[in-house]
Amino acid sequence: MTDAVVLDDITKRFPGVVANDAVDLTVETGSVHALLGENGAGKSTLMNVLYGLYQPEGGTIELDGEVREFDAPRDAIDAGIGMIHQHFMLVPPMTVGENVVLGNEPTKWGGLATDRSRAREAVRELSERYGFAVDPDERVEEISVGERQRVEILKALYRGADLLILDEPTAVLTPQEVEELFDVFEELTAEGKTVLFITHKLGEAMTVADDITVLRDGENVGTVDADGTDREQLAEMMVGREVVLDIETESVETGGTVLDVDELTVTEEGTDQVRNVDFEIREGEILGVAGVDGNGQAELVEALTGLRSPDEGTVTLDGENLAGVSRRGHIERGMAYVPEDRQERGLVMDFDLTENGVLGGQHTPPVGGTRIDWPSAREHASDVIETYDVRPPDPEAGAKSLSGGNQQKFLVGRELERDPGMVVATHPTRGVDVGSTEFVHDRLLALRESGVAVLLISANLAEVRGLSDRLAVMHDGEFVDVVDPETVTEEELGLLMAGERPDEPTTAESVSADGGER
Amino acid sequence: MSVGRLRSALDGGDLRRGLAYGLAALVVLAALYGLVFPETMAGDLLRLATSESTLGAALRLAVPIACAAVGGIFAEKAGVINIGLEGLLIISAFTGVFVTDAVGSVFSIPGIWVGFVAGVLASTLLSLLFAVVCIKFRADQIIAGLAVWLIALGLAPFAATVVYGSVNTSSVGTLGTWTIPVLSELPFVGPVLFDASPTVYLMFLVVGGGWYVLNRTSFGRHVRASGENPKALDTAGVDVTRVRYLAITLSGVLSGIGGVGLSLGQVGQFIGNGQTMVNGKGFIAIVAYLFGNYNPLGAFGASVLFAGLDALQLRLQQIPAYAVPSSLVQTIPYVTVIVVLALVGHTRVPSAAGDHYESGED
Numbered sequence: 001m002t003d004a005v006v007l008d009d010i011t012k013r014f015p016g017v018v019a020n021d022a023v024d025l026t027v028e029t030g031s032v033h034a035l036l037g038e039n040g041a042g043k044s045t046l047m048n049v050l051y052g053l054y055q056p057e058g059g060t061i062e063l064d065g066e067v068r069e070f071d072a073p074r075d076a077i078d079a080g081i082g083m084i085h086q087h088f089m090l091v092p093p094m095t096v097g098e099n100v101v102l103g104n105e106p107t108k109w110g111g112l113a114t115d116r117s118r119a120r121e122a123v124r125e126l127s128e129r130y131g132f133a134v135d136p137d138e139r140v141e142e143i144s145v146g147e148r149q150r151v152e153i154l155k156a157l158y159r160g161a162d163l164l165i166l167d168e169p170t171a172v173l174t175p176q177e178v179e180e181l182f183d184v185f186e187e188l189t190a191e192g193k194t195v196l197f198i199t200h201k202l203g204e205a206m207t208v209a210d211d212i213t214v215l216r217d218g219e220n221v222g223t224v225d226a227d228g229t230d231r232e233q234l235a236e237m238m239v240g241r242e243v244v245l246d247i248e249t250e251s252v253e254t255g256g257t258v259l260d261v262d263e264l265t266v267t268e269e270g271t272d273q274v275r276n277v278d279f280e281i282r283e284g285e286i287l288g289v290a291g292v293d294g295n296g297q298a299e300l301v302e303a304l305t306g307l308r309s310p311d312e313g314t315v316t317l318d319g320e321n322l323a324g325v326s327r328r329g330h331i332e333r334g335m336a337y338v339p340e341d342r343q344e345r346g347l348v349m350d351f352d353l354t355e356n357g358v359l360g361g362q363h364t365p366p367v368g369g370t371r372i373d374w375p376s377a378r379e380h381a382s383d384v385i386e387t388y389d390v391r392p393p394d395p396e397a398g399a400k401s402l403s404g405g406n407q408q409k410f411l412v413g414r415e416l417e418r419d420p421g422m423v424v425a426t427h428p429t430r431g432v433d434v435g436s437t438e439f440v441h442d443r444l445l446a447l448r449e450s451g452v453a454v455l456l457i458s459a460n461l462a463e464v465r466g467l468s469d470r471l472a473v474m475h476d477g478e479f480v481d482v483v484d485p486e487t488v489t490e491e492e493l494g495l496l497m498a499g500e501r502p503d504e505p506t507t508a509e510s511v512s513a514d515g516g517e518r
Numbered sequence: 519m520s521v522g523r524l525r526s527a528l529d530g531g532d533l534r535r536g537l538a539y540g541l542a543a544l545v546v547l548a549a550l551y552g553l554v555f556p557e558t559m560a561g562d563l564l565r566l567a568t569s570e571s572t573l574g575a576a577l578r579l580a581v582p583i584a585c586a587a588v589g590g591i592f593a594e595k596a597g598v599i600n601i602g603l604e605g606l607l608i609i610s611a612f613t614g615v616f617v618t619d620a621v622g623s624v625f626s627i628p629g630i631w632v633g634f635v636a637g638v639l640a641s642t643l644l645s646l647l648f649a650v651v652c653i654k655f656r657a658d659q660i661i662a663g664l665a666v667w668l669i670a671l672g673l674a675p676f677a678a679t680v681v682y683g684s685v686n687t688s689s690v691g692t693l694g695t696w697t698i699p700v701l702s703e704l705p706f707v708g709p710v711l712f713d714a715s716p717t718v719y720l721m722f723l724v725v726g727g728g729w730y731v732l733n734r735t736s737f738g739r740h741v742r743a744s745g746e747n748p749k750a751l752d753t754a755g756v757d758v759t760r761v762r763y764l765a766i767t768l769s770g771v772l773s774g775i776g777g778v779g780l781s782l783g784q785v786g787q788f789i790g791n792g793q794t795m796v797n798g799k800g801f802i803a804i805v806a807y808l809f810g811n812y813n814p815l816g817a818f819g820a821s822v823l824f825a826g827l828d829a830l831q832l833r834l835q836q837i838p839a840y841a842v843p844s845s846l847v848q849t850i851p852y853v854t855v856i857v858v859l860a861l862v863g864h865t866r867v868p869s870a871a872g873d874h875y876e877s878g879e880d
Contacts, residue, residue, distance in 0.1 A: 074755040089750040091743045092869070102743055103754030105736040113734045155754070 002065065004029040004163050004194040005050065010059035012045055019045040021218040022059070027163075027211075029064075032185050032195045034209035034226075036202070038238055038433030039405035040391065042218040043198045047165050051083045052076040063163075082156020083165040086172075088148050090140045097123045097136035100154045126157055130187045146177030153184065157193075164188065166197040170204055171431065174292055182208045200238075200433050202231045214238055239435045247441055247466030250449070254469075255283030258422050258453035259304070264313035266299040266477075273299035275477040276313070281422070281453040286444065288468025288485065289457045291497055296477035297426070297457050298340060304455070305337045305424055306330035317422060331360055336420035338412055338428050340457075342404070346411040349400040353390070356399050357381035357414055380417075388413035389436065404431040412440050416447065423447060426457045441467060461493060475499040538861045566833045575832070577714060578784055579825035580818075581721045582607055582796070585776030586803035587810070587817040588728040589769035595732065595812060596765035597745035597870045599659045602648055602666025603773050604800025606641040610777030611796060612674035613640035615788040616681065618690045630693060634782055638774035644670065645770025649763050656874045667800070675790030685790030692786040693717060717779035721818075724772055728814040741765050745868030748875040758875050773800070805855050808865050820858075827851040 007025040011018070019042045027033045037043045048054045050061060052070030061068050063079055070076045073083070090099050101119045108115040123136040132150045140148060149169065156164055170178045185195050185208055199205055205212045206226055213223040214237040221237045236242055259281045266274040274296045281287045291297060303310040306327040315322045317333055325333070339345035347356045358377050362368040367377045381395035388409045390402070399407060412428050425444065429437040444467060448454055458464045464471055464485070471485040473496035480496045552564030566572055586603040593600035618633025648666050651657045675685040682688055693716050702712040732738040740761045743751040748758045780795065781788050789795040802824055803817075810816025831850045 073753060077755055083753075085753070089747070089753045091746045091750050093746055093866075094739070094742065098739060099750070102739065102751065103756040105739060107736060111736070114736050114739065 002029050003027060003062075004031075004064060005196070006062040007046070007050065008060045008062065010046065010049055010056050010061075012042075012049055012054055012056045018218050020049065020056070023215070023218070023220045025213055025220065026223070027194060027196055029194050030189050030192050031210040032189055032197070032208055034205035034212045035196065035198045035215065036200065036205045036212050036234060036238060037215035038200055038435060039403045039431070041215040041238075043215050044167055045218075046215070047083065047167060047196070047198060050076070051081060051165060077159050077161070080160055080162040081165065082153075082159060082161030082163070084149065084152040084156060084167065084169060086167045086169075088152055090148060090151060092141035093139060095136065096134050096138050096140060096143070096151050096154075099140055099151055100126075100136070100158050102155075104159060122158065123154060126154055130154075130157070130184065130191070132184070144177075145172050146174070146180060149173070149177075149181065150184065153188075161193070163194045163196065166195070168198055168200075170199065170201065178204075202234050202238075202434070205234065206231065216240055235434050238433070247445075247463075249445060249467065249469075252284040252449055254285045255451055257282055258318060259455070260314075260316040261304070262314045262316070264300070264303060264310050264315065266296070266303050266308065267311040268299065272477050274303065274310075277477075277479055279472060279479065279482070281455060283451040283453055284448055285470070286448050286454040286456055286468045288464035288471040289455065289474050290461060290464045290471055290493060291474035293459055295474050297474055299477075300474070301337075301340070301424055301426055301455075301457060305335065328363060331418075332363070334419070334421035336415040336418045336423045338415045338423070338425040340426040340430075342407050342411050347399045347407055350398065352396050352398050353385065353402075353410060354378045354381040354395045356410065357384060357395070360414070361418065384410060384413035384417055387417070389439065405433050405436060408432050409436050409440070412443070416443055420447075421452060423452055423454045424457075425454065427459060428456070429458070429460065429463060437463075461490070465493075473497055541857070541861070563830075563834075566830060569833075572826070572829050572833055574714065575829035576822055576826035577711075577718050577721075579828050580821045581715075581717045581779035581783060582611075582776035582799045583803045583806055583825055584721050584818050584821035585724050585779060586773040586800050587807040587821055588724050588814045589772030589776070590804055591728065591732070591807045591812050591814055591817060592741060592765045592772070593769040594807070594871050595745045595868055596741045596762045597748060597868060597873060597875065598649070598652055598762055598766055599663065599872050600645070600648065600766060600769050601660055601663030601804065602645075602670075602800075603769070603803050604796060604798065605663075605667035605670035606645055606770055606773035607777035607780065607796045607800045608667075608670040608674050608794050609644050610637040610641035610774040611781035611794070612678065612687070612788045612790075613637045614778035614782045615687045615690055615786075616677070618782065619688065620681075630691065630782055633690070634693070634778050637778035637782070638771055641774030641777055642767060642770040645766050645773070646763075648770075649766040652766070653759055653762055653874075656876075659872055671794065674788065674794060678788060678790050687788040687790075689787040690782070693783050715779075715783045717775070717783035720775055720779065724775060725814050725818040728772070732814065737761075737764070742868075744875075745870055748870055748873075752875075762875075776803075802851070802855065805859065809858055811865050812868075823858075824851050824855065827854055 003026050005025065005027040007023060010020050010023045012020040023042070023046055025046070035043045035046070045054065049056045052073045052075050055071070061070065068079055070079070091102065094102070097116075097120050100123045106115040106118040106122070107113065108118075120136045127134050127136075132154065134143070134147055134150055134154070140151060143151075153164065169181060173181060188195055206229070209226045211223055212226050212229065212234065214221040214234065216238060224233070257280050261277060261279050264274055264277045265272055277300060279287060289297060289300075299308070302308045304315055306322065306325060306329065309323070317335065320333070322330065343349060348359065354374070354377050357380050358367055358372060362372060367373055367380055378395050384390065385393050385395060390406050390410045390413070402410070408429070408431055416423065423444070428444070429440050432440065441463070444454060444456070456464060456467055465488070466485075468485045470482055471488065472479045472482045473493065474480070475497060476499055480499060480501055483492070483496070549564055552558065552561040555561055586607055589606075590600055590603050614633045614637025616633070617636035618630050621632055621636070622629040624632050644666060648662055651662045652659050678685050678687050695713055696716050696719065698712040704712070732741065740751060740756050744758050744761045744765070751761070752758050777796070780799070785795060803821070806820035806824060807817040809820040810818070828851045831847050834847050
């Protein structure tokens, strides 16, 4: 068996950091190889070196036994490397076919026109060969995220790639689309292609990869055979210490009702995004909401946090009806909110961490009030940075200079340190590495123990199941069922998420929606 | 009231459509009325609007607008908003006349064609300067575009004053008309379409060629990708900077044809009072391509509409029977622009228009 790629002693420095420190990597031809590591471990840097985007300070790249040097991505493309970035490099108003051939258009009449039928044919042939269901004439802006990713893969294949590099390919996909992507990997390797993908999710690496290389702090910790390892070993390699993967919860005595939601309905452009949702969260309780993204979770959260008014129904916090209470009023009543999209809603990318730390607290002393007390704001930011291990530990650092995981840690820290009575957390560990996820989970559980009510919305099933006391499943704007996360099986959850209602509303797993007996 | 409902109420798509249909119906009614009662004002207007001379004038007046509009489409589709079209028209209009006058014929090429090429060249060079400022020095495109206009607006009349002692140049004659045999004998369309200034034929070429290049060639696709998602183009191995330079230069060439088409094609001299003879045509061109939703054919239609109203307005002034103040009549094309813009709601601006792009930037 030959090796598709041999990286030898690659070193890449950025001002102040060594992103890759003498990294070796060997990838076998026709295999699926996972590059596993926490955020900032140097995975993307290494791949960008291989793709010619960065020039390494030292080391050699060997492709199919030949030493190569890439000055630009074009060289790498010509050498048969294709890279699929996390953010798709597609032109939305153009068709699938136009995107696939962009930059390499087949022409006719001596270059005077693009040969559209030939392009369409080529795309159709490629997509059939690899079992992709994409229509070359559809506009990219009209197809799903999963399909767009397949268009990116087609683009690489059209350029004759034998080695495909994928940067966090599953980050934007639904569980079903992840399955489909893994099937695509199999098709690709069956055709003799080599797949190298970046991930920080242990489960993914274990499921689909043949070999797993773990990076930590820019160094190669080791390459292991996926069949001969387990999650604990990988997590330890990634983090450098033993990690507790299973969330351990202690039972907490629940107190009085904190949040009471009654017949909540949110309508947008004539359709009910949230329909008659009814629930209650008590002190010291975590209510999880599971469901495929886009089934009303975002609208539900907006209605609860004061970002929009519900069309029908009431939201009561600590006995007070929140109808007509502003967003600021929600904050002042002790409701913390970790928004779904940290870059759109959580942080201001052009602000530094001190300024971002003030957001939401600008009206409350000691930081806010009639004027903002910058020294104490800086102190506050430093506290969050220290407690939540945000890197770099610099309150003057701009939010956009941080990696996604560190942005998320800072955001979660800011919200949870508000001393809330109620927390609404949406995807609190999205894009966060294993070590930090463990920390965020511990914080949420500590809040629960201190009597805080938590509403947790997450696409990560293991997370909602592990943390929640009760688990609501949302489909098409409704709570299909509220189940006991300890006893429910993955299959049952999957069916509920697909909108299949339990035959009998009071099965063994069901617990009443308002908390009741446990 | 939910945010969504409020938004759809404010959007008023239905209201806009209703207004547009209503207006169109009104125009048709007026035309029918004029047809039935030729002695009324509606009858006069209809006769004027459909006369060969008005239509011929409309096409002639459309040349600078349509050519600049197609040029503007290329620049903006590539991601650079070229608001300096007006300046490009001015500089080429002046240079064309000046070189015709000063240089004269070269290698037995008639002087007026030498001036033509020189005018186009001047506009191209100015657009290249604009490109360098915007791309290499990352200047704000709107400000740089305004600078192009102001430079030309100051420079052309100034140069005319230095050379001719007045902001107007002396007259050098026009390119005349080319009569296409046989076709020009056709009733009505013949005299309008086939007995016209060579710049009118050139305009048809620019519009048709512009549409073809944008929609059928690799370069056109690269232009569109460069304005929508330059990073996608860059990772596909195409140099975004090169595409943008080419697109802006092309906008200079096409605007140059428009500017020379105005001075050498119709008037025969450069007039430099006030806003100069270009008089806002470059800005109308921007409106025309927005109205045409970045499609050269649509932009052409809009240009002919505006130019037609301008031609009509000129004719109307010559009818003494209607004592409408001429300054009021002159506003007709501009009022139409505003009405049309209010009624056209579907323009889709390229996503990356106005943004700088640097390869390797994260």
